[in-house]
Amino acid sequence: MANKHESMHIDPYEKTWIIVSILMLAVFFGAITVAGLSFGVRVPDPVARVNPTDLQASGTFAEPGLKEVAPKRYEAYIVAQTWSFNPREITVPAGSIVKFYVTSRDVQHGFKLQNTNVNMQIVPGQVSSLAVKFDEPGEYDFICTEYCGIAHATMYGKVIVVP
Amino acid sequence: MTANTYQLTAKEKRFIGWHFIFAIAALSIGSLFGPFQAMEHAGWNFYDKFLNPIFHSYYEGLTLHGVLNALIWTTFFITGFLTFTIIYGLKRPLRYPKLNALGFWMMVVGLLIAAVPILLNQASVLYTFYPPMKAHPAFYIGVTLVVVGSWIEGYGFYLTYYQWRKENPGVRTPLISFMSLITMVMWQVATLGAAAELLVDLIPWSLGLRAGLDPQLDRTYFWWTGHPLVYFWLLPAYMSWYAFLPRQAGGKLFSDSLARFSFWLFLLLSVPVGFHHQYVDPGVPEGWKMVHSLLTYSVFFPSMLTAFTVVASLENAGRNRGGKGLLGWITKLPWNDPSVLAQLLAGILFFFGGIGGLINASYNINLVVHNTAWVPGHFHLTVATGVTLTFMGILYWLVPYLTKKPLWCKKCAVIQVWLWFIGMTIFSNAMHVVGLLGAPRRTPLGAAPYIPEEWAGHLLRVGIGGFILLISVYLFVAVMIGSLVTKKKLSEEPEPPVAESLLDPQTTPRWLDRWVPWLVGVVILLVIAYGPQLVYQISTAQFTSPPITNIFGG
Numbered sequence: 029m030a031n032k033h034e035s036m037h038i039d040p041y042e043k044t045w046i047i048v049s050i051l052m053l054a055v056f057f058g059a060i061t062v063a064g065l066s067f068g069v070r071v072p073d074p075v076a077r078v079n080p081t082d083l084q085a086s087g088t089f090a091e092p093g094l095k096e097v098a099p100k101r102y103e104a105y106i107v108a109q110t111w112s113f114n115p116r117e118i119t120v121p122a123g124s125i126v127k128f129y130v131t132s133r134d135v136q137h138g139f140k141l142q143n144t145n146v147n148m149q150i151v152p153g154q155v156s157s158l159a160v161k162f163d164e165p166g167e168y169d170f171i172c173t174e175y176c177g178i179a180h181a182t183m184y185g186k187v188i189v190v191p
Numbered sequence: 192m193t194a195n196t197y198q199l200t201a202k203e204k205r206f207i208g209w210h211f212i213f214a215i216a217a218l219s220i221g222s223l224f225g226p227f228q229a230m231e232h233a234g235w236n237f238y239d240k241f242l243n244p245i246f247h248s249y250y251e252g253l254t255l256h257g258v259l260n261a262l263i264w265t266t267f268f269i270t271g272f273l274t275f276t277i278i279y280g281l282k283r284p285l286r287y288p289k290l291n292a293l294g295f296w297m298m299v300v301g302l303l304i305a306a307v308p309i310l311l312n313q314a315s316v317l318y319t320f321y322p323p324m325k326a327h328p329a330f331y332i333g334v335t336l337v338v339v340g341s342w343i344e345g346y347g348f349y350l351t352y353y354q355w356r357k358e359n360p361g362v363r364t365p366l367i368s369f370m371s372l373i374t375m376v377m378w379q380v381a382t383l384g385a386a387a388e389l390l391v392d393l394i395p396w397s398l399g400l401r402a403g404l405d406p407q408l409d410r411t412y413f414w415w416t417g418h419p420l421v422y423f424w425l426l427p428a429y430m431s432w433y434a435f436l437p438r439q440a441g442g443k444l445f446s447d448s449l450a451r452f453s454f455w456l457f458l459l460l461s462v463p464v465g466f467h468h469q470y471v472d473p474g475v476p477e478g479w480k481m482v483h484s485l486l487t488y489s490v491f492f493p494s495m496l497t498a499f500t501v502v503a504s505l506e507n508a509g510r511n512r513g514g515k516g517l518l519g520w521i522t523k524l525p526w527n528d529p530s531v532l533a534q535l536l537a538g539i540l541f542f543f544g545g546i547g548g549l550i551n552a553s554y555n556i557n558l559v560v561h562n563t564a565w566v567p568g569h570f571h572l573t574v575a576t577g578v579t580l581t582f583m584g585i586l587y588w589l590v591p592y593l594t595k596k597p598l599w600c601k602k603c604a605v606i607q608v609w610l611w612f613i614g615m616t617i618f619s620n621a622m623h624v625v626g627l628l629g630a631p632r633r634t635p636l637g638a639a640p641y642i643p644e645e646w647a648g649h650l651l652r653v654g655i656g657g658f659i660l661l662i663s664v665y666l667f668v669a670v671m672i673g674s675l676v677t678k679k680k681l682s683e684e685p686e687p688p689v690a691e692s693l694l695d696p697q698t699t700p701r702w703l704d705r706w707v708p709w710l711v712g713v714v715i716l717l718v719i720a721y722g723p724q725l726v727y728q729i730s731t732a733q734f735t736s737p738p739i740t741n742i743f744g745g
Contacts, residue, residue: 049495154473173562177742
């Protein structure tokens with residue numbers, strides 16, 4: 029029962045569809061690559077490791093909070109734990125760039141800063157980091173977006189941006 | 192095409208039927224909790240008022256919903272369905288039926304072992320069971336047995352196929368058996384990640400044999416399995432759309448070759464894409480996230496092939512039934528047949544699920560939707576409709592075949608399918624919207640202090656959609672039970688609707704029926720996409736996370 033046909037039979041409409049699909053895929057590839065590299069919207073990249081059971085030893089997370097590194101430039105060190113963020117509230121002036129460093133002392137958590145592009149998985153042992161510029165004064169909630177136990181829904185904090 | 196002469200024995204039918212009994216039982220319990228969550232979002236919290244003494248918390252309910260629906264309903268249905276498509280396609284009995292029976296009963300034992308700690312609120316870790324949140328060890332052991340049981344059923348399929356191949360040299364593997372084997376091979380490659388996570392990390396750690404884990408590494412293991420898991424659900428639904436639906440609608444499969452080609456591509460591209468679930472993970476470098484993003488997008492291509500072939504086959508059916516004009520054939524399709532209707536509506540909602548999937552996979556755009564209510568909104572269009580509604584549609588013809596009894600209340604089945612479509616459209620749309628507004632997933636939003644008033648209307652729609660789905664799922668269960676217990680008998684055994692292909696499958700080129708080159712391709716792609724990161728993450732792992740347990744309340 030040897031088979032003479034070693035090439036696929038392809039209907040003309042099918043062929044057009046395949047060509048269009050490949051062209052669309054090429055456009056998608058280009059769009060993702062350009063969007064990923066050119067608009068300054070980053071996804072988290074590894075920055076540091078810590079021991080979740082001994083954050084005192086980590087230095088930076090021994091005293092969580094806001095640190096001014098230059099005028100209107102801040103670093104925010106935040107510890108996530110069941111079921112709160114420490115600190116719960118930070119205040120910065122409008123126009124500030126804040127780089128967040130977040131870790132967990134227990135289970136996994138999430139850190140989503142509402143109405144911004146900051147959205148991170150918080151994994152014990154790792155430090156999650158993204159930066160954002162706050163142009164508009166107002167209150168921005170950061171909420172835990174990963175299930176972390178029975179009171180997960182109550183876990184949030186806020187950034188207050190003053191004029 | 193020769194007529195299929197092999198008829199399943201009563202024993203084989205019973206064996207397949209047991210898979211579906213457990214699948215439907217899991218669905219009927221698991222689906223109870225989805226609507227309770229949806230209604231909680233709308234402000235009607237049944238957990239505190241009614242469920243509390245028996246079901247201890249929202250998260251016990253959510254764990255039951257995820258484990259029973261996404262893991263048990265699917266795995267039991269699929270292994271049962273594939274048993275049918277292997278035997279009926281190859282026209283021969285299983286080579287070692289006892290081996291398959293061993294696999295099946297191992298799955299049942301695993302299910303029962305995992306169910307106990309879940310029902311005691313000692314495994315409220317959801318179906319992703321991310322460490323270092325720790326469940327009772329019985330949960331991990333039970334899940335492992337379910338997976339290993341499904342592997343053993345798969346080995347039974349391979350050995351049956353091997354025997355068939357020896358008996359039928361040079362013959363193209365029958366399409367339904369070919370697709371079943373690819374589904375099973377994909378599943379066995381995919382579950383290597385979960386196997387590593389469960390056997391090396393979670394089970395010893397939960398038993399106190401290991402002090403700590405590296406949760407980032409376990410996330411990487413988990414998502415090695417977690418994404419192809421959705422293709423394990425989806426491929427049997429695609430098989431139904433390719434190889435059964437055309438015949439049910441009155442037509443033929445448009446292209447046997449492209450159907451096979453797309454399944455090979457799904458096998459190649461389903462697994463090396465897991466980092467697209469980890470775009471916002473701290474421990475995976477940006478570059479590798481980008482690589483997996485592009486590989487994920489490549490799945491777009493076989494998906495487009497599938498869309499073309501399935502729609503072209505349906506057009507063939509509609510024109511055979513007298514449909515005229517550009518779109519007139521659509522109205523001629525048998526929309527009053529519950530099995531066809533279920534698959535057509537599943538396909539329509541799945542189309543929107545596919546578009547949402549492209550958005551999820553779009554690298555940094557994922558920052559907008561990751562872990563928001565958008566994500567369950569998305570996968571209720573894919574697994575909970577594209578897949579589940581298709582599986583329901585399959586059971587609407589397969590159960591009468593297995594029992595030789597008519598479907599009980601065909602009208603109820605038609606109503607059930609429409610209710611699912613309507614309920615899911617309302618529910619899913621509202622979930623997508625609140626997700627974009629910033630609502631987190633896996634959260635009792637009715638209790639969350641940061642939810643603004645303006646979302647109330649959308650959350651109400653979530654609850655209404657969930658309530659309609661609750662009615663639909665129990666109507667489905669009623670039709671199934673009614674069909675099982677009815678005294679009516681069919682005069683002759685219904686013929687399974689296996690579609691013929693427009694061209695003789697023997698004209699399909701031989702390279703589409705050869706395993707070795709494609710399997711080598713799978714290994715090469717996995718080594719490229721995962722090798723460097725696995726080596727890096729394992730060699731730099733820090734096992735510093737002890738188990739954390741007393742956070743489940745209740």
